[in-house]
Amino acid sequence: MSVILKVEHLAKSFGGVKAVTDVSFEVRAGELKALIGPNGAGKSTCFNMLMGQLKPSSGRVSLDGQDITGHSPRDVWRRGVGRTFQITGTYQSMTVAENVQMALISHHRKIYSFLPRAHRMYREEALALLALVGMADQANRACAILAYGDLKRLELAIALAHEPRLLLMDEPTAGMAPRERISLMQLTADIVAERGISVLFTEHDMDVVFAHSHHIMVLNRGELIADGTAAQVRANARVQEVYLGGGTLFSPEDAHG
Amino acid sequence: MGLLIAQLLTGLANAAALFLVASGLSLIFGVTRIVNFAHGSFYMLGAYIGLTLMNILPGHVGFWGSILLAGIAVGLIGVVVEILVLRPIYRAPELFQLVATFGVILVIQDLTLMTWGAEDQLGPRAPGLRGVIRILGEPVPLYDLALIGITPFVLFGLWWLITKTRLGVLVRAATQDREMVGALGVNQSWLFTGVFFLGSALAGLGGAIQLPKGGADLLMDFNIIAAVFVVVVIGGMGSLPGAFIASVLISVLNVFGVAYLPSSTLVLMFVVMAIVLTVRPFGLLGREEVAGEHGQVGEPERPIRPFGLTGRLIFGAIVLALALLPLYGSPFAQVLITDIVIFCLFAASLQFILASGGLVSFGHAMFFGGGAYVSALAVTYADTPMELAFLLAPLGAGLIAILVGWFCIRLSGVYFAMLTLAFSQLIWSLVFQWGEVTGGDDGLVNIWPAAWLSDTTAYYLFTLLVGLGGIVFLRHVIHSPFGYALRATRDSARQAEATGIDVRRVQWVAFAFAGMMAGLAGGLFVFSKGSIFPNELEIAKSFDALIVVFLGGVKTLSGAVVGGAFFESVKDWLTRLEYWRLVLGLVIIGVVIVAPEGIVGTARRVGERLGLVKEGEGTR
Structure with a gap:
């Protein structure tokens, strides 16, 4: 399998605080890869550096062999990377369908046209995407009144609008009921498998992670401590220490300054 | 050389009033997140009240006492404004607060006109400081030197208040995180009111202290507010030293402008502002902070829809009626x-x-x-x-x-x-x-x-x-x-x-x-x-448009047109009243507090209640 996303020696510090130190990994075509770790491990920081919301202090991110380190979010998006956020950021003043249409308008580079009626543009494509995530019947509802789980589905539809090769999903199931989580993740897995999209996601729910990912990476205190299949990660001694105790979350040196 | 120094001193003296007003604005904004457009009005009130007091109270004590009393009086007026106008709308969107403070400007303008009349008033000279001294041959008014001496004390006093007292701790904490200060059990309402008192009092002091130099007139409010905004923007919002530096910079620049580029004095300060902002977008000593996003004005909006058939027919009928007006209407119409x-x-x-x-x-x-x-x-x-x-x-x-x-x-x-x-x-x-x-x-x-x-x-x-x-x-x-x-x-x-x-x-x-x-x-x-x-x-013209949009309904597409038609129609009638500003100001404040959705928004809500319009239909 070819490498889609390659991350080399990525690091980020805020002032003197090292949020991420020397992280390297790859995401291959068609792969579902999870990035897990305790709170404050640096997952979101990592994500924001990949997508351009944060500029890395050092290191390199490349997409299909092209350097995209420090590129703006919209540039990374144009290169075929979709993103969903931990806290959804849909457009409250638009209908469900219009939210997807907006992404399609942007994808077709029609943002600066003043003459056509936007609510008629790419409507069929938008409805097809909504059908894919099971939201077709809500297409004309105002986005502001959607249930949270539906917002997450909508966000997935939006992220698929520009036919991405890679999806970055930050806590896709956060805040959802357990049953909803599994079904959303199953839906995502089906869609990406069918379309050959790679996915990198962070997640707190270990059921979701171990059920759906091909590979799992574990981040602890800004450092990647494991990268492998579910079985490999389960057997990894350092991961066990981090999650099951052994006091390594904060080492004695930290405690004494 | 002597001339240069004399001008420098005049500039420094002028900075005193500007700094007082700007620091008050900055303080109020820092804690309440309200940009008080009426701050210039407090400055004007300080001048008029100070003037009246100086005419009553004699001598040294009378003069300086009048300035202090004017500050306190304006501070109390600020408290009244805060309690009556701002308290109900702290949670409202920024625009509503700004429009409400503009309503306050109009009300204060007319109340001032009622009380003190339309004529410009000359300020009394300060007792004991009437003369000039010569520095390198150039005359420098003694009062200017007094102002130059006072300003650092004001800066120091404020600095002491903000960094060393309990009130200061609360103010600084609230500037950073209002919710947390509230959660820690501080009575926010009274903290806000207290800060508003202090900020308004500073504006009042500024107005009174410049009396011997500038007097009092009815245009003071708008004249100072633009300068104060420039100072606050250049210095960095919320920074007292920044406000001080910027006040001095702008005042000195103005004085030299008058001497060497007399036709560009007003332009100069904006040019400086543009330069500063190009280099430092948050001002000289300001830090990047979230001073509100470009964001939603008000409630999440409903999805919009183009006019349906009925809407188009109504619009077409109006256009037709207007196009045929020459056949039946007068030239005046x-x-x-x-x-x-x-x-x-x-x-x-x-x-x-x-x-x-x-x-x-x-x-x-x-x-x-x-x-x-x-x-x-x-x-x-x-x-x-x-x-x-x-x-x-x-x-x-x-x-x-x-x-x-x-x-x-x-x-x-x-x-x-x-x-x-x-x-x-x-x-x-x-x-x-x-x-x-x-x-x-x-x-x-x-x-x-x-x-x-x-x-x-x-x-x-x-x-x-x-x-x-x-x-x-x-x-x-x-x-x-x-x-x-x-x-x-x-x-x-x-x-x-x-x-x-x-x-x-x-x-x-x-x-x-x-x-x-x-x-x-x-x-x-x-x-x-x-x-x-x-x-x-x-500025007034810009505000006309804002008010019209606001009265019509910000969250609607037709708001501006309906509001505009309404405003222009009543303006003719309204401006014939002697105190039309007072009426308009009260109407604005009333609308902000009672019917913030404006004419179109309120009509729509009433329509929904009565079943004339289907609930949840798109905005038009």
């Missing part, structure tokens, strides 16, 4: 409706960026007046035919908007509002002071339309065509991909950026487009009146 249509186009262009883009511009008149002046200048100096000169109005205004937008779009929230206001003052002062070219206060006259439009009816129909065409086009753009993209940047800038939308550029284009449409209205205006004066560029 035609002139009145010409004015209304022009004003509605101006207001609609503001509503475009304000409602769809969340860009609260406080200087929109610069594009209206700017466009009008571009046409007028072309006619006056190049004998440009009217048809061409008319087209230059939107183009010129659009160009101004592109330039101003480059500076403003990078900032958000109140910084954006203040900066647009400052830039509009820059354009105003350019026009006002560059008399040889622009005619200054006398304006430019004899700007008449071409022969085929010179008849009242012909120009009326022309305005109807262009004005309504412009309004329809603005509405159309709201429904276009660009209009949607603009709303996307407002709803969620992060999501927009993450789906390929260049947020800043979309906002910039929208700003330029709105400026262009305002310029179109300006072009219609100048040829309908045959003349143009600087007052079309004034």
